Every structure is written in C-alpha cells, then in structure tokens.
Amino acid sequence: MTDAPDLTNLVDLAAARFGGSVVAVNDEFFALAERMLLAEAPIVRPGVFTERGQWTDGWETRRRRDLPAADWAIVRLGAPGIVHAVTVDTTHFTGNAPESVELHGATLAGYPSAEDVAEDSVTWVPLVARTPVAADAVNVLPVSAEGRLRISHLRLTIHPDGGVARLRVHGVVVPDPRLLDRVTSDLAAAYLGGVVVAASDMHYGDRHNLNASGDARAMGEGWETRRRRGPGHDWAVVRLATEGTVVRAEVDTRHFRGNAPRAVALWAANAPTTGDDDLATDALSAITDWRPLLPRTRVQPNTRHLFDLEVPVEATHVRVDAIPDGGLARLRLVGAPTEAGRESLAMRWFDSLTPAAAREELLACCGSEDWADAVTALRPFDTLATLLPAAEQEWWNLPETAWLEAFTAHPRIGERPTPAPTPPTSSRATVVSLDAPRREQAALDQASEDVRAAFAEGNAEYEDRFGFIFLVRAAGRGAQEMLELLRERMANDPRTELRVAAGQQAEITALRLRHLITGA
Numbered sequence: 001m002t003d004a005p006d007l008t009n010l011v012d013l014a015a016a017r018f019g020g021s022v023v024a025v026n027d028e029f030f031a032l033a034e035r036m037l038l039a040e041a042p043i044v045r046p047g048v049f050t051e052r053g054q055w056t057d058g059w060e061t062r063r064r065r066d067l068p069a070a071d072w073a074i075v076r077l078g079a080p081g082i083v084h085a086v087t088v089d090t091t092h093f094t095g096n097a098p099e100s101v102e103l104h105g106a107t108l109a110g111y112p113s114a115e116d117v118a119e120d121s122v123t124w125v126p127l128v129a130r131t132p133v134a135a136d137a138v139n140v141l142p143v144s145a146e147g148r149l150r151i152s153h154l155r156l157t158i159h160p161d162g163g164v165a166r167l168r169v170h171g172v173v174v175p176d177p178r179l180l181d182r183v184t185s186d187l188a189a190a191y192l193g194g195v196v197v198a199a200s201d202m203h204y205g206d207r208h209n210l211n212a213s214g215d216a217r218a219m220g221e222g223w224e225t226r227r228r229r230g231p232g233h234d235w236a237v238v239r240l241a242t243e244g245t246v247v248r249a250e251v252d253t254r255h256f257r258g259n260a261p262r263a264v265a266l267w268a269a270n271a272p273t274t275g276d277d278d279l280a281t282d283a284l285s286a287i288t289d290w291r292p293l294l295p296r297t298r299v300q301p302n303t304r305h306l307f308d309l310e311v312p313v314e315a316t317h318v319r320v321d322a323i324p325d326g327g328l329a330r331l332r333l334v335g336a337p338t339e340a341g342r343e344s345l346a347m348r349w350f351d352s353l354t355p356a357a358a359r360e361e362l363l364a365c366c367g368s369e370d371w372a373d374a375v376t377a378l379r380p381f382d383t384l385a386t387l388l389p390a391a392e393q394e395w396w397n398l399p400e401t402a403w404l405e406a407f408t409a410h411p412r413i414g415e416r417p418t419p420a421p422t423p424p425t426s427s428r429a430t431v432v433s434l435d436a437p438r439r440e441q442a443a444l445d446q447a448s449e450d451v452r453a454a455f456a457e458g459n460a461e462y463e464d465r466f467g468f469i470f471l472v473r474a475a476g477r478g479a480q481e482m483l484e485l486l487r488e489r490m491a492n493d494p495r496t497e498l499r500v501a502a503g504q505q506a507e508i509t510a511l512r513l514r515h516l517i518t519g520a
Contacts (some may be wrong), residue, residue, distance in 0.1 A: 004083040005142045007170045009195050011208075014154065014169035015039060018213055019078030019191065021247050022059075023153070024114040030060035031163065033073040042165035044092040058071065058089075060096065060163035072157045074117050078192045078213070079154040079173045080107065082352055083127055086166035088156070089202055098158035098500070099136035103128040103143075105151030107357035121354040125149055130159065139387045150352040151173045175241065177346040180337050181519045184247065186331045188318065188333040193241035193345075197317075198284050200234045201225040205322055205327060207236050210320075211226055216329035219255040224327030233260075233323040240316055243272055243341030247312045250332035251320070260301040261322040268315035272344065290319060295499035314338055341519065343384055346517040350387075351380035364504065365512035366407025367483075368402045371395055384517045388510055396505050403502045410508075413449070413453035413482060445490045447479035465490065466497050473507040484502045 008192055014020035016037040025033045030052050048055040061071040083105060090097040104124035108117060116122075127147040154169055173193040179185070180192070188194040188211045199207035204225035209216065216222045225234040246268065253260040267290040272296040274287070293313045300304055312335065324505040337345060350358065355376050362372035374394040385413045447455075464469040470486050477485075489497055514520070 004140060005170070007085060007140075009208075010083070010084055010170035010194075011079075011173055011190055012168050013077040013079060013083065013173070014167055015074050015078060015079050020169070021076050022073055022114075023076045025059075025120045027061040027161075028059060028073075029062040030054075031056035031058055033059035035059060036073070036164055036167040037075070038166070038350070040492070042089065042091045046190055047458055053235065058163050058165035059092075061158070061161045064161040067160050068372075069161075070157050070159045071161050072155055074114075074118075074398075075154045075156070075167070075169070077152055077154060077169065077174065079193075080150055081171040081173040081193075082148050082150055083143050083154070083171040084170055085142045085170045086154075087166070087170065088133055088141060088164055089166035089168070090133060090135050090137055090139065090163070091165045092136060093163040093165060093251075094136045097160050098162040098164070100130050100159045101128070101139075101141075102130040102157045102159075103141070104125070104155045104157075105147070105354070105411075106153045106155070107150065108152050108401045118139065120502075123354065125151070125354050127151075129388070133163050137448060146517040148352070149354045150349065151354065151356070159384065161459045167314055173241075174349050174352055175345070177342060177349055177519065180241075180345075184334050184336050185241075186211075186332045187240040187242070187244040187246065187335050187337075188238045188331060189241070193373070194222075194333075195239045197237050197239045197368065199223065199225075199236040201325075210236060210331045211238060212330070215253070216255055219259075219327065219329075222327050223328035224257065224259065225322065225325045228325035233321050234325045234375060235319055235321045236331075237317055237319045238333065239274070240333065241319065241398075242337050242345035243270065243314065243316045243351060244334040244335045244337045245291065245314050246318070246333050247309055247439045248334040249307045249309065250330070250334070250508065251299060251307070252330040253299055253305070253327070254329045254331070255302060256329065257301045260303075261299060261324070261326040261328070263296050263298050263323040264328075265292075265321040265323065266294040267312045267318070267319040267321070268293040269290065269317045270315060271341070272316050274316070284317075287317060290413050293318060296321075308392055316341075337419065339520075342519050343517055345397070346519075347382060347384065347387070350517065359480060361511045361516065363409075365516065366395070366406050366509040368395075368398060368406040369464070370398055370402045371406065384514065387517070388464070388513060391509065391513060394508055395502075395509065400498060403505065404468055404497065407471055407501065410469060410471060412455075412469050413474065413486070414452055414458045414470060414479075422460040439460060445475050451479050451483060454483055457488070458490075462486060462490060466494055466501075468498075468501065471501045471504045471508075473511065475508075475511055 010276050020037050022033040033041045042057040045055050047333045052507050122476045126139045127143045175192045190211045196207040196210050205222050205227035207223050271287045306440045359372045
C-alpha cells in the first residue's frame with residue numbers, strides 16, 4: 001500500500017523491552033495481555049493445552065455472550081510520545097480474532113494504579129476509530145492527524161472479544177523537558193527521544209539497538225555491519241533528543257569479541273531544523289559541517305569505553321564511525337540541553353500535550369480555567385516568543401470574574417502554601433503549582449518576624465478593603481519592597497486596584513510560563 005505509514009525510524013513505545021507494560025485489563029481468561037508486548041514474533045504450539053484451553057501466544061479473552069460489548073486492555077508506554085501508527089497483529093488467531101478494534105490515548109502523570117487508569121474520570125483521546133481487522137494477519141493502522149498527541153497510556157478495545165498476538169505502538173518519544181533539568185543525561189537515549197536516523201549498513205544488527213534502553217544482553221542486541229571488503233568504513237548517525245552539550249561519550253563493544261571495530265571516531269553537527277519528518281539518509285546529506293567530537297581512537301573488543309571530552313561540544317546530531325566495520329553494543333552521549341535545545345524541546349512537548357494535560361500545566365501558571373482553555377485552544381505556538389504575547393492577550397480578554405478566580409489560586413504573601421495530596425492520575429502541574437509560590441517568595445524566608453507580622457496585618461487590611469488577596473510579583477523583589485508596595489496600593493480605589501492586581505498576575509503568569517519552557 002502506497003499510503004502505509006513509514007515505520008522506519010519510529011520507536012515501539014509499548015515494547016516490554018522499552019518499559020511498556022499492561023497495567024489494566026478487563027479480561028484475559030485464555031491468555032495474558034502482557035504477552036502482546038513481547039519483542040519476538042508470535043508462535044503457535046499445536047496440541048499444547050493449559051487448564052484454560054489451548055496455549056496461546058498473545059492476549060485472549062473469553063467468548064462474550066452479552067453482545068454488544070467489548071474487551072479492553074490499557075498499556076503504560078515505556079516513554080510518553082506521539083503515536084503515528086499501531087500494529088494489531090492477529091497472527092495464529094484464525095477463528096478467534098476480534099472483528100474490529102479501536103485505540104485511545106491519555107496522559108497520566110506519576111505511577112497510577114490499575115484502578116486509577118480504569119477510572120471513568122480519565123480523559124481519553126481517540127487515536128484510531130473503530131476499524132475492522134483481519135484474522136491471522138498483521139494489521140497496521142495509521143493514527144489520524146488529530147490523534148498525534150503526546151500520550152503516556154494507550155487503551156486497546158477489541159470488539160466484541162477474541163485475541164491479539166502482538167501490539168506495536170509506533171511513535172516518537174517526547175519527554176517532559178523537566179526531566180533534563182539540573183542533571184546530565186544520555187542525550188542519545190531512545191527513552192528521551194534520541195533516534196539513530198541512518199547507518200551505512202546493518203546486515204547483522206539493527207541501528208536502533210545502538211541507543212536502546214539497558215545494556216545489550218548478547219551480540220544480537222547491538223548494531224553490526226557485514227565484513228567490509230573495500231575501502232572506507234561504516235557509520236551511524238544519531239539525532240539527539242534535543243540540541244545539547246555533550247561532555248562524555250560511551251562506546252560499548254561488549255559481546256563483540258572477534259568482530260568489534262578496530263577504532264572509532266565521533267563527529268558532531270548542528271542541524272536543528274532536521275526534525276521528525278526528515279529522518280532519512282537523504283535529509284542527512286544536507287549536513288556537511290561535521291566537527292570532531294572524538295578523534296579516531298583505538299577500541300578493544302568486549303569492552304565498555306568511557307571518554308570524557310576535553311572540550312564539550314554542542315550538537316543536534318552525532319556520527320559514530322566504526323573503522324573499518326564491525327559491531328557496537330551501545331553508544332551513550334552524556335550531556336545537557338543548551339538553552340535553545342531546552343526551549344525547543346519544551347515547546348514541542350507543550351504543543352503536543354493532550355488538551356487535558358496542557359490545561360493542567362497552564363493552570364499551574366494561572367488559576368483561571370477560562371484562560372487555560374483559551375490558551376490551550378491556540379496551540380501550536382512553536383516558540384516561547386509566540387506563546388507569551390498570546391497568553392497575555394487572552395488574560396486581558398477575560399472578564400473580571402476570571403481574574404478573581406485566578407487570584408484565589410495564590411497563597412497570601414508571606415504564607416506557606418499547604419501541600420495537598422496529589423491525585424495519582426493528575427498532571428505533574430499540580431506539583432509545580434505548589435513549588436512556584438515557594439520559589440517566587442524565597443525572599444520572605446529571610447524576613448524578620450516584624451516584617452512577617454506586618455505582612456499578616458497588611459494582608460488582612462487589604463482583603464477587607466478590596467475583597468481579594470494582595471497580589472504582587474514576588475520574584476526578584478525583597479520582602480521590605482513588597483511590604484511598601486502593599487501599603488502604597490492601599491490608597492487605590494477598588495477598580496484601579498483590581499487592574500493593578502491583574503497586571504501583577506500577568507507578570508507572574510509570564511514568569512511561570514518562561515520557567516516552564518526554559519527551566520530558568
């Protein structure tokens with residue numbers, strides 16, 4: 001089929017080896033749903049029976065008698081990402097395959113339980129509408145453009161019952177950018193969004209093994225080329241999770257004893273515009289400015305090599321040369337995002353969030369639900385420079401009741417917010433909303449008891465006069481300065497003060513949005 005999706009550089013987000021797991025299922029009477037996520041192809045064992053019936057390599061539910069009805073299984077992805085296509089493999093299910101399937105996705109933060117993910121309150125977005133599937137076949141189902149959103153969990157529904165041998169969820173990893181703040185990370189790692197986009201040869205081992213999770217357990221879990229009989233050398237190119245500064249390289253030849261390269265070299269390039277839609281080799285031909293990251297270096301068989309770089313290198317792509325040929329188990333590139341890389345990753349993450357997840361992130365920046373809904377609907381923004389003015393314009397378009405709603409989300413100046421238990425299925429935004437006031441009001445931590453007492457008295461007088469809490473951009477201001485502002489603003493008339501407070505909320509919101517996107 002000419003319109004079949006290109007799966008070449010997509011990760012199986014649901015693979016068990018990648019960290020995917022079935023976390024909830026309504027029925028698995030004949031065979032466990034977890035087997036759908038195994039890497040190996042499904043097999044059949046004729047004549048082998050268990051106490052539940054014939055042995056089945058896949059997920060199989062009992063025969064339904066209460067039609068119309070359906071069975072379902074919920075998968076936690078190994079890493080959150082955007083799904084481009086789903087393979088529902090019914091191989092060996094001949095008289096017991098589903099008639100049709102449908103797929104939905106959701107974004108759930110933290111580590112929700114089976115009961116939590118199956119709650120009716122979870123917001124599921126459609127990925128693949130109900131679609132007939134063939135028995136004993138590999139059914140590749142493309143995800144609609146509207147379904148190309150960042151999800152953490154996927155729900156497979158089969159109508160009315162039956163079995164699925166394997167489930168493959170082909171997509172692009174989109175990590176939460178906050179995972180890369182204040183630490184160094186393997187910027188090449190698949191679970192953070194790194195992709196081995198091209199290789200000169202992979203006769204014995206797939207290039208995507210180079211940046212796979214965990215250590216290779218055998219030679220077959222690495223990248224290996226055929227024996228080179230002519231001049232030159234083999235190579236592979238990794239697109240990093242985002243533009244970053246690489247400070248250490250790990251070249252792992254473990255398990256490769258008689259077939260490791262004699263030497264390796266690493267090269268770096270900056271090509272930030274080569275994104276998810278330009279992963280093929282021909283797109284890489286436009287990258288001509290390859291800079292040395294690690295000069296040609298002798299490597300040993302069956303050895304994990306660590307190279308600290310004397311001069312850290314900024315890059316979006318890294319090429320590893322295997323000289324002259326051979327195999328590598330893993331390639332790790334340790335570093336941190338650049339400022340531009342952090343912003344680019346965060347905007348890609350924010351623009352691809354499901355509406356429910358984006359709304360919660362925005363509510364952590366400003367407590368007006370109308371504002372959060374309006375800004376969510378305006379996505380994609382692509383850049384912070386586009387997001388900030390649009391968010392401010394939507395704020396000033398709101399009625400005064402929405403302003404007052406936002407004010408109530410703030411603790412009083414000088415008061416510590418009381419942490420509330422975080423619901424298991426809520427967004428990480430809940431945590432951010434508690435941390436933001438503490439960070440913004442850090443100057444008050446060192447304030448004297450007299451100043452804190454004056455704030456408590458001033459807050460009470462202010463609320464009696466205006467009917468809402470005293471709001472001021474605390475970030476960058478000292479305790480005494482904020483106390484003086486409180487006293488000055490007591491002279492305002494109520495309508496003037498409402499607009500002043502709204503202006504302070506706009507400043508606070510802009511700071512929180514900037515922090516969300518840049519981490520600064």
